[in-house]
Amino acid sequence: MSMADDNVPDLERGTPVEFSEAIWDENAMWWRETFTNGADVEYAQEITPLVASAFDGCQSILDIGCGEGQIARLIAAAPHHPSVTGIDPSGAQLANARERSPGTISFVQGAGEDLPFPDAHFDGVICCLAIEHCADVDQVLGEVARVLAVGGIFLLLINHPLYQGVGSGFVDDQILGEHYWRIGPYLTETVSMEEVDNGVSLPFAHRPLSRYLNPLAERDLLLVKMYEPPPLPAFLEGSIDPLLESAIPRLLGLRFEHRPRPTI
Numbered sequence: 001m002s003m004a005d006d007n008v009p010d011l012e013r014g015t016p017v018e019f020s021e022a023i024w025d026e027n028a029m030w031w032r033e034t035f036t037n038g039a040d041v042e043y044a045q046e047i048t049p050l051v052a053s054a055f056d057g058c059q060s061i062l063d064i065g066c067g068e069g070q071i072a073r074l075i076a077a078a079p080h081h082p083s084v085t086g087i088d089p090s091g092a093q094l095a096n097a098r099e100r101s102p103g104t105i106s107f108v109q110g111a112g113e114d115l116p117f118p119d120a121h122f123d124g125v126i127c128c129l130a131i132e133h134c135a136d137v138d139q140v141l142g143e144v145a146r147v148l149a150v151g152g153i154f155l156l157l158i159n160h161p162l163y164q165g166v167g168s169g170f171v172d173d174q175i176l177g178e179h180y181w182r183i184g185p186y187l188t189e190t191v192s193m194e195e196v197d198n199g200v201s202l203p204f205a206h207r208p209l210s211r212y213l214n215p216l217a218e219r220d221l222l223l224v225k226m227y228e229p230p231p232l233p234a235f236l237e238g239s240i241d242p243l244l245e246s247a248i249p250r251l252l253g254l255r256f257e258h259r260p261r262p263t264i
């Protein structure tokens with residue numbers, strides 16, 4: 001797409017890419033060391049508390065895109081000992097998950113787009129920072145609705161699509177002497193390579209919120225709670241405008257209940 005299409009320079013879109021199955025195998029050890037078991041402040045202080053109580057009362061929970069299993073372990077540690085299953089396409093992520101998790105958690109290799117479970121098999125489903133790595137969002141959300149029993153809970157955690165999409169970020173314009181949070185091309189769906197660490201780039205899908213909410217609403221998944229936590233103090237360190245940045249969420253959490261509408 002050129003600049004003339006919508007006045008957004010190509011450079012701000014990231015580099016368009018395809019998803020690659022191998023990329024999570026290649027980066028499994030990096031993920032394990034950098035983001036799991038307390039290594040990452042956002043997981044430790046924000047995501048973990050949010051997830052810890054989300055499935056109280058649920059007996060059977062599926063973790064889609066479970067990675068190295070930290071979320072599955074957290075849920076399985078609940079006092080009522082729910083049964084937890086994690087699914088992920090990456091063999092290397094699953095090898096770490098099996099090594100680090102108690103044998104009570106079942107880990108299955110597969111994709112969110114094609115869940116190898118019967119209809120209404122789970123009363124809780126979570127997808128934590130994984131849907132942006134799935135190629136076919138409609139297919140994944142359709143599968144979520146299929147395997148989730150009536151009354152069940154679905155918790156979706158994503159990078160905030162409005163504020164953290166491609167081309168969004170803090171701008172310190174020293175020529176004009178102003179700084180602000182820029183919003184990238186929110187409505188444009190892209191898959192782009194983002195450098196997430198030194199020498200580590202991963203493909204992320206950016207989609208507007210309607211691409212998540214509408215397929216779920218069509219399948220009777222009712223939004224019952226939305227979480228937009230402010231960034232943790234660690235993310236404001238060194239900011240030249242912490243007041244502005246403290247008002248820009250990084251994470252979005254959406255909690256749904258499967259409540260079919262009565263047919264007339």
Ligand SMILES: C[S@@+](CC[C@H](N)C(=O)[O-])C[C@H]1O[C@@H](n2cnc3c(N)ncnc32)[C@H](O)[C@@H]1O
Pocket residue numbers: 024064065066067068069070071087088089090093110111112113127128129130133134135
């Ligand atoms: C950022 S990691 C998150 C892992 C875990 N949910 C957590 O929060 O620790 C993203 C995970 O999504 C997985 N993934 C990629 N494509 C997928 C797909 N089509 N279906 C399910 N998971 C997928 C990757 O293999 C990777 O383990």
